[in-house]
Every structure is written in structure tokens, then in C-alpha cells.
Amino acid sequence: MKIQEFISGRLVQxxxxxxxxxxxxxxxxxxDDEQLSYLLSRANIILGELxxxxxxxxxxxxxxxxxxxxxxxxxxxxxxxxxxxxESLQKAQxxxxxxxxxxxxxxxxxxxxxxxxDELTRLPLCNxxxxxxxxxxxxxxxxxxKQPGEFRTTQNWIxxxxxxDAVFVPPHPADVMDLMSxxxxxxxxxxxxxxxxxxxxxxxxxxxxxxxxxxxNGRIGRLLITLYLVNERILCKPTLYxxxxxxxxxxxxxxxxxxVRHNNNLTQWLRFFMEGxxxxxxxSIDTFKKIITMKDEIERDKxxxxxxxxxxxxxxxxxxxxxxxxxxxxxxxxxxxxxSTALRLIDDFVELEILKETxxxxxxxxxxxxxxxxxxx
Numbered sequence: 001m002k003i004q005e006f007i008s009g010r011l012v013q014x015x016x017x018x019x020x021x022x023x024x025x026x027x028x029x030x031x032d033d034e035q036l037s038y039l040l041s042r043a044n045i046i047l048g049e050l051x052x053x054x055x056x057x058x059x060x061x062x063x064x065x066x067x068x069x070x071x072x073x074x075x076x077x078x079x080x081x082x083x084x085x086x087e088s089l090q091k092a093q094x095x096x097x098x099x100x101x102x103x104x105x106x107x108x109x110x111x112x113x114x115x116x117x118d119e120l121t122r123l124p125l126c127n128x129x130x131x132x133x134x135x136x137x138x139x140x141x142x143x144x145x146k147q148p149g150e151f152r153t154t155q156n157w158i159x160x161x162x163x164x165d166a167v168f169v170p171p172h173p174a175d176v177m178d179l180m181s182x183x184x185x186x187x188x189x190x191x192x193x194x195x196x197x198x199x200x201x202x203x204x205x206x207x208x209x210x211x212x213x214x215x216x217n218g219r220i221g222r223l224l225i226t227l228y229l230v231n232e233r234i235l236c237k238p239t240l241y242x243x244x245x246x247x248x249x250x251x252x253x254x255x256x257x258x259x260v261r262h263n264n265n266l267t268q269w270l271r272f273f274m275e276g277x278x279x280x281x282x283x284s285i286d287t288f289k290k291i292i293t294m295k296d297e298i299e300r301d302k303x304x305x306x307x308x309x310x311x312x313x314x315x316x317x318x319x320x321x322x323x324x325x326x327x328x329x330x331x332x333x334x335x336x337x338x339x340s341t342a343l344r345l346i347d348d349f350v351e352l353e354i355l356k357e358t359x360x361x362x363x364x365x366x367x368x369x370x371x372x373x374x375x376x377x
Contacts, residue, residue, distance in 0.1 A: 002030045003198075006266040009209075012172065019155065019169040020261060022179065022209045025202055026186035029194045033267050039274035043197055046281040047234060053288045054237040062322035063291055064237055067284070070376040071226075071241035072109035075219050076102070078247050085376050086368070089325040094366060105141045109219060112136040116227055117238055125224075125231045127151075127184050134213055134220055143215035151176050152214045168261070170211035179210045187228065200228040201273035205260055222246065239284055245276040287375050294372065295321065302352040309348065312337065316345055317354070324369035326355075 009022035031037055054060050073088050083102040092100050092107075116133045123129045135149030147153070152173050159167025171179060183206050186199070194202075207221045222243050229235045246253045249272075256272045259265040295317070303313045312335060319334050320326065331342040346367060349355040355367040 001027060002032050003036070003267050003270065004032060006260075006264055008261050008264050008266070014155075014172060017155075017163045017169060019172050020209065021171050021175060022206060022261075024179070024182040025206050026182045026189060026192075028192045029198065029202070031195065031198060033271075036267060036270050036274065039271055039278065040195055040197060043274045043277040043281070044195075046278055046285070047197075047229075047240070050239055050281045050285055051235055053285060054235065054239045057288060057292065059318060059321070060237060060239075062318065063288065064239060065322055066324070066372075066376055067239060067241060067287075068110055068113055069106075071243050072106045072113070074241070074247050075222050075243035076106050076109055078222075078243060078250065079218055086325070086373055089323070089373070090366070101141065108137050108139060108141055109223075112219075113223060113226070113238070116223065117230060120227065120231050125187055125227055127180050129227075130220060130224070133223065134216055137216050137219060146214035151180060151212045154214065156211055156214060158211070168258070170209065176210060176212050179206075180212050183207060183210065196228075196232055196234055197274065197277060198270060200225055201270050202266070203228065204273070205257060205266070205269055208257055209261065240277070240280055242276050242280055244283070245280050249276075290375055291321070291372070294375075298354060302354060305352070306348055309345065312341075312345060313348070316349070320354070320369045321372065324372050326367050327365065 007023055009020055011018045012021045031040065054064075057063065069088050070085050073083055073085050076083065083099065083106045087095060087099060087103060088106045088110075090103075092103050095103055112133045115136055116129060119129055119132065131149045131151070138144050138146065138148035154173055155163055155169070157163045157166035157169045163169055183203060186206075187203055204221055204225055207224060208217065211217045213220065222241075225242055226235075226238050226240060229240060230238050252272065256269045260269050298317060299314065303310055303317060306313045315335055316331065319331075323330065323334075326346075328339065328342050328346065331337070331346060332339055335342070335345075337345070346355065350357060350367070354369065354371075356370050358366050358368050
């Protein structure tokens with residue numbers, strides 16, 4: 001099917017409302033738009049550059065953890081969760097009580113992402129994996145009673161106070177299983193030759209349109225993008241997350257999804273998605289470059305001033321790139337040093353203006369690697 005000939009679906013009358021029944025997607029697709037083809041080419045090139053960074057940078061997994069934290073905060077933020085990157089890096093007990101529920105949602109997203117990436121070594125990208133990931137996402141947070149880990153058996157809607165005044169009503173629950181089965185087959189189908197970035201863009205649109213869960217659809221739908229890129233070996237590491245782009249262009253994001261459903265304009269959605277890939281990959285590459293420069297400058301201009309402590313200081317610096325908010329006990333456990341050594345090391349890093357103490361207390365102090373955190377804010 002030509003992209004421009006796509007018919008998104010139809011409205012289906014239910015007892016007292018109409019819901020949207022999307023067209024299935026597991027079939028061949030033909031990209032026949034010059035602008036889209038150009039954006040697709042650029043997106044593939046920039047992803048190749050990002051992938052090169054993830055394979056060449058030593059200890060890249062430390063830096064990826066920060067990308068995941070940022071993604072978790074941004075993706076949850078689109079749904080209304082009010083936790084920034086700095087807060088997400090702290091322990092729950094160090095936050096005000098009213099912030100802890102939002103913190104837990106972000107923490108669950110991080111756990112869901114890590115678990116899903118690990119599961120891809122044992123499972124294909126399938127509905128079973130998405131359900132398992134969804135169960136992790138909703139554990140002990142708002143939505144924990146909304147069928148975690150299961151496709152919905154009730155009608156949901158987007159916007160409005162009820163199904164009758166909703167902005168969008170996804171398909172009837174009786175159709176969800178068949179539609180998700182079709183989407184699963186599309187993601188796994190090796191007999192149709194669809195460019196991978198076009199495939200995951202279509203899959204993301206279709207997932208959001210089906211809205212298969214009672215809650216958490218947006219977060220799972222965005223997580224699906226990264227899982228697909230890793231699963232298909234387009235990325236060796238999970239280094240690309242589109243939530244920041246979607247959050248900054250929230251109105252356009254929803255408008256482009258709506259234009260597909262109302263006007264069958266899949267082409268514009270695909271262009272928007274490719275633009276998101278390009279901008280996000282460029283931003284990630286820029287961040288990686290700044291991290292490398294920062295690490296080199298700190299080691300050259302600051303750590304070397306510590307003389308005999310240099311070896312332990314380098315280990316501490318590497319730990320800070322993984323966990324840039326620390327307490328004394330964290331340093332003791334991670335570096336296997338005694339308390340007095342840890343305190344002196346932390347004081348050295350404060351004096352060198354690598355760390356900043358944030359509480360103003362004499363006990364139970366919290367230290368932040370603020371220069372590094374700012375790269376992700």
C-alpha cells in the first residue's frame with residue numbers, strides 16, 4: 001500500500017457512543033513522498049553516528065542511565081507527573097512527601113525500561129513483553145488497580161469527562177486483542193520490506209490509536225520506540241528517546257496523530273516522527289560530546305591536583321557519572337572505603353567545585369554533580 005493511499009479506519013456506533021476502529025497495519029507499505037524519503041535518509045545517517053558513539057565511549061552504560069532517567073521524567077511528565085531530572089536522581093525519603101508518588105512513577109519507568117531491554121535477550125518484541133513491562137510500570141502507583149499487565153476489557157477515552165464528550169474514543173475492548181495481534185505480527189514480519197523507522201513510526205501511531213491498556217498507554221507507546229530500535233539492532237544501546245521531542249512539541253504531537261485518524265494523513269505523521277528522530281539523535285550526540293569533554297577536563301585540570309588520591313578520585317568521578325546525587329554512605333559502599341576517607345574525598349570534590357552540597361546541614365548531607373545534571377535538564 002502507498003503511504004498516501006492509507007485509510008486510517010472508521011467510526012463504529014456502539015450503544016450510546018461511537019468509537020474509532022483502526023485499519024490493520026500488517027501488510028506491505030510503499031514510501032512515495034520525496035520529503036519523507038529525504039528525512040528518512042537523514043534519520044538513518046544520524047542514528048548511525050549515535051550508534052558509533054555508543055560503541056566507542058568507554059563506560060557508556062553509566063551515561064545511558066542518565067538518558068533513561070531523563071526519558072523517564074519526560075515521558076511521565078507528558079502524562080502530568082511533576083518530577084524533574086534532579087528530583088528523579090534522589091532517594092524518595094529525601095523528597096517532600098507530596099512529591100514521592102510522582103517520583104515512584106518515574107522510578108517505575110526506569111525499572112520498566114531496564115527490565116524490557118533485558119527481556120529482549122529472551123523474548124521477541126511481542127505483546128507478552130509489552131504486558132510484562134506495563135505491569136512493572138503500574139506497580140504501587142496511580143493506575144495500579146487498572147488491569148496492570150493486561151489489555152483492557154472496558155472502554156477508555158482521551159479527553160473529556162466521559163465517553164460521550166471525549167476528544168477521541170479508541171476501539172471497543174472486544175477488538176483490542178485482534179488489533180494488538182495484528183500489530184505484533186507487523187513488528188515481527190520479516191517478509192515485508194518496510195524501512196525500520198517507517199515501521200516503528202506506524203507502529204507507534206497504531207499503538208496509541210488502539211490504546212490497549214486502561215492506563216499508561218502513552219508511556220508504553222513511547223517506550224516501544226526504543227525497544228524496537230534495540231531489538232532490530234538499529235541501536236546497540238538504548239541511547240535514543242523521543243519523549244523530550246514529543247514533550248517540547250506536545251500540541252504538534254497530538255495534532256499529527258489526530259490528522260491521521262481524521263484525514264488519513266499518515267505522511268505528515270511520518271515526517272514529524274523522522275524530524276523527531278533527527279533532532280533527538282543530534283541532541284544525544286551533542287550531550288555525549290559534552291560529557292566526554294567534561295570528563296577529560298575534570299580529570300586533567302582537577303583530579304590530577306589530588307596527588308596520591310588520584311586513582312580513588314577517578315573511580316569516584318566515574319561513579320558520579322552514573323549517580324550524580326550522592327550521600328556519604330553511598331560513596332563508602334561503592335568505593336569500598338572507610339568513612340573518614342569518603343568524607344575527605346567528598347570535601348576534595350566540593351573544594352574542586354565538582355560537587356555542591358545542597359542541604360546546608362552538617363549531617364545527612366546530599367551532594368550533587370550539578371554541572372553534569374544540567375546537561376540533561
